Amino acid sequence: MSALDLSARVARHRRSVSRRSTRLALALLAVLLAGLALTLMLGQSLTPPLDVLRVLAGHDVPGASFTVGRLRLPRAIISILAGLSFGLGGAACQTLLRSPLASPDIIGISAGSSAAAVFAIVVLAWTGPAVSVLAVVCGLGTACLIYLLAWRGGVAGTRLILVGIGISAMLQSVIAYMLLQAPEWSLQEALRWLTGSVNGARLPDAVPLLLSLGVFGTILLAQGANLQAMQLGDDKAAALGVRLARTRLLTIVAVVGLIAVATAVVGPIAFVAFLSGPIAARIAAPGQPVLIPAALIGAALVLLGDYAGQFLLPGRYPVGVVTGALGAPYLIYLIVRMNRAGGTI
Amino acid sequence: MITPVSSPAAFPSRRPGSVRLLWLLVALAALLLVCGLSVTIGTRDVAWSDILAGLGGETATIGQSVVAVRVPRTVLAVLAGAALGLSGAVMQGITRSPLADPGILGVNAGAALAVVIGMAWFGLASLGGYLWTAILGAAGAACLVYAIGSVGRGGATPLKLALGGAATSIAMSSFTVAIILPRNDIAGSVQSWQIGGVGGASYDAIAAMLPFLVVGFAVSLLSARNLNMLALGDEAAAGLGVPVALSRLAAAAGAVLLCGAITAICGPIGFVGLVVPHLCRLLVGVDHRWQLPFSALTGAVLLVLADVVGRIVARPGELDVGIVTAFVGAPVFIWIVRRRRIREL
Numbered sequence: 001m002s003a004l005d006l007s008a009r010v011a012r013h014r015r016s017v018s019r020r021s022t023r024l025a026l027a028l029l030a031v032l033l034a035g036l037a038l039t040l041m042l043g044q045s046l047t048p049p050l051d052v053l054r055v056l057a058g059h060d061v062p063g064a065s066f067t068v069g070r071l072r073l074p075r076a077i078i079s080i081l082a083g084l085s086f087g088l089g090g091a092a093c094q095t096l097l098r099s100p101l102a103s104p105d106i107i108g109i110s111a112g113s114s115a116a117a118v119f120a121i122v123v124l125a126w127t128g129p130a131v132s133v134l135a136v137v138c139g140l141g142t143a144c145l146i147y148l149l150a151w152r153g154g155v156a157g158t159r160l161i162l163v164g165i166g167i168s169a170m171l172q173s174v175i176a177y178m179l180l181q182a183p184e185w186s187l188q189e190a191l192r193w194l195t196g197s198v199n200g201a202r203l204p205d206a207v208p209l210l211l212s213l214g215v216f217g218t219i220l221l222a223q224g225a226n227l228q229a230m231q232l233g234d235d236k237a238a239a240l241g242v243r244l245a246r247t248r249l250l251t252i253v254a255v256v257g258l259i260a261v262a263t264a265v266v267g268p269i270a271f272v273a274f275l276s277g278p279i280a281a282r283i284a285a286p287g288q289p290v291l292i293p294a295a296l297i298g299a300a301l302v303l304l305g306d307y308a309g310q311f312l313l314p315g316r317y318p319v320g321v322v323t324g325a326l327g328a329p330y331l332i333y334l335i336v337r338m339n340r341a342g343g344t345i
Numbered sequence: 346m347i348t349p350v351s352s353p354a355a356f357p358s359r360r361p362g363s364v365r366l367l368w369l370l371v372a373l374a375a376l377l378l379v380c381g382l383s384v385t386i387g388t389r390d391v392a393w394s395d396i397l398a399g400l401g402g403e404t405a406t407i408g409q410s411v412v413a414v415r416v417p418r419t420v421l422a423v424l425a426g427a428a429l430g431l432s433g434a435v436m437q438g439i440t441r442s443p444l445a446d447p448g449i450l451g452v453n454a455g456a457a458l459a460v461v462i463g464m465a466w467f468g469l470a471s472l473g474g475y476l477w478t479a480i481l482g483a484a485g486a487a488c489l490v491y492a493i494g495s496v497g498r499g500g501a502t503p504l505k506l507a508l509g510g511a512a513t514s515i516a517m518s519s520f521t522v523a524i525i526l527p528r529n530d531i532a533g534s535v536q537s538w539q540i541g542g543v544g545g546a547s548y549d550a551i552a553a554m555l556p557f558l559v560v561g562f563a564v565s566l567l568s569a570r571n572l573n574m575l576a577l578g579d580e581a582a583a584g585l586g587v588p589v590a591l592s593r594l595a596a597a598a599g600a601v602l603l604c605g606a607i608t609a610i611c612g613p614i615g616f617v618g619l620v621v622p623h624l625c626r627l628l629v630g631v632d633h634r635w636q637l638p639f640s641a642l643t644g645a646v647l648l649v650l651a652d653v654v655g656r657i658v659a660r661p662g663e664l665d666v667g668i669v670t671a672f673v674g675a676p677v678f679i680w681i682v683r684r685r686r687i688r689e690l
Contacts, residue, residue, distance in 0.1 A: 101509070101511075102508065159683070165511050167679070170671045176540045180540065271515065321523040324520070
């Protein structure tokens with residue numbers, strides 16, 4: 001076979017992978033839009049599709065303007081944006097550290113933001129954007145601390161994960177303590193910071209989420225090819241021309257930014273970052289990039305999880321409880337699959 | 346792959362008997378000292394005459410009643426510390442992981458979930474009921490995490506066990522929250538399942554827990570010889586005539602009994618089981634026949650001391666002992682992670 005032949009075949013293969021990726025992304029987008037339509041139309045009462053569209057177009061529809069415009073729309077938008085952030089950040093983190101268990105919520109990155117937010121609300125009695133800013137700053141600070149503590153002439157993924165788990169355990173007990181000290185013990189507000197919730201979502205909260213998706217999301221997508229090459233192992237990736245240290249640092253900064261901003265708005269919604277990447281890898285063809293599908297799946301998880309928590313289950317639950325409960329069967333599934341495949345986690 | 350708990354270079358495998366005896370005496374003296382501190386130091390300053398009278402059983406003045414409360418609290422702290430220290434040492438022996446601890450491995454979260462399920466759906470209200478359910482939950486979580494941690498290549502590595510434990514904890518906490526949320530009648534008691542403390546000690550609780558502790562201590566201490574063999578690796582232990590699976594199961598049952606019973610009475614107290622065995626290996630070497638009883642003794646000292654510190658630093662209030670141990674334990678955890686080579690994790 002001539003070299004020309006080979007390069008033509010490689011090009012053809014690449015085109016087919018990229019076509020399939022586009023198809024997958026479009027399909028997920030369709031699922032997400034269907035979910036959005038469902039959550040906008042159907043709540044305690046049914047709003048006809050035409051009324052929803054008129055509210056979205058800015059008309060004043062008696063009744064629907066309040067339920068759709070004030071209640072359902074902000075909630076859906078915040079859910080989608082936060083889900084995109086969690087899904088993208090989680091998948092990038094798992095890809096970088098090469099373990100489906102190493103997602104930002106497990107290795108302590110969200111815990112820093114949560115602890116700061118609880119401190120600001122309970123101890124300093126702050127409200128509004130100041131809380132978010134502090135949560136982001138402390139999330140970044142926690143990540144830096146984890147990175148520095150894991151540093152010993154270079155950072156190994158294993159050490160980073162374990163240091164993260166240690167820091168996270170400490171911060172969890174701090175969060176629990178501060179919540180118990182709160183003068184007016186409010187379970188709802190507390191749960192937001194323990195498991196995450198989109199209750200009381202407001203449209204202005206979308207601004208920081210959009211900004212962080214714009215900046216950090218772009219960085220991550222730009223690093224996507226490098227991250228994929230690093231799946232082959234550090235040595236091979238370096239041979240392929242990936243600048244390992246730079247890719248690693250950029251990815252970590254972007255992951256932390258995405259997760260910290262989203263946590264500051266909706267709390268650490270359990271397991272969205274943890275579940276999105278593996279689900280995406282499962283439905284994508286091998287070798288296909290998972291970052292965009294993972295982001296879309298994260299958005300769908302939060303949106304539909306919140307809907308299920310509000311209307312489908314007996315009683316009303318914050319979204320973090322629903323997604324957290326989803327994580328347990330996934331863990332068991334992971335065991336079964338690994339046992340059958342004899343692979344490694 | 347075999348990962349010995351300690352490399353020979355770091356710890357001498359045997360200490361001369363005189364050194365061990367010396368440390369034993371030091372530990373006993375330290376225990377007496379911290380117990381004395383625990384009875385005399387607290388939020389309220391009590392005169393020496395009242396302390397002596399209170400120890401004699403008098404409750405006529407406020408000072409004497411305060412002492413009457415501090416005595417069971419100290420007893421509970423001693424028992425809890427001993428049980429958690431021993432349980433951590435046994436878990437580190439079974440898993441050959443330097444990072445094993447009832448908190449890190451999610452066993453405490455399992456006990457808490459089981460008790461909450463019992464309270465919500467089975468009308469659980471008696472001390473004995475709490476104890477049995479907590480132990481069942483602890484055992485279930487221990488099996489689950491060990492299964493998650495040991496699938497795939499390389500068996501149960503410290504990294505996989507720690508990740509599996511962290512993920513399981515998050516899932517179990519979500520279930521706990523989901524159960525409590527619609528139930529205002531039991532929401533008040535959720536607080537004690539967030540952070541462990543010994544503040545509410547009573548002789549009734551101690552008496553209810555005592556039979557479980559006695560069995561747990563006996564089973565754990567009797568497995569010391571088998572743990573020594575298991576430290577050589579499964580094949581070597583089997584070659585020496587140790588029933589590997591059975592002795593591992595028996596030792597695990599003892600450890601789970603201990604930490605489940607303590608979690609039922611005190612709530613989840615993390616990191617005692619992690620820190621103490623490492624200290625003991627430094628002092629008396631790696632022989633489990635010395636290390637296990639010594640871990641119990643040192644655990645008691647650590648927990649009583651943590652309780653006293655919690656009363657001093659947060660005057661006029663007090664810090665729950667679970668917070669203090671987290672702040673002592675997390676840095677030790679990170680120190681252990683940093684000290685090891687990647688390959689060993």
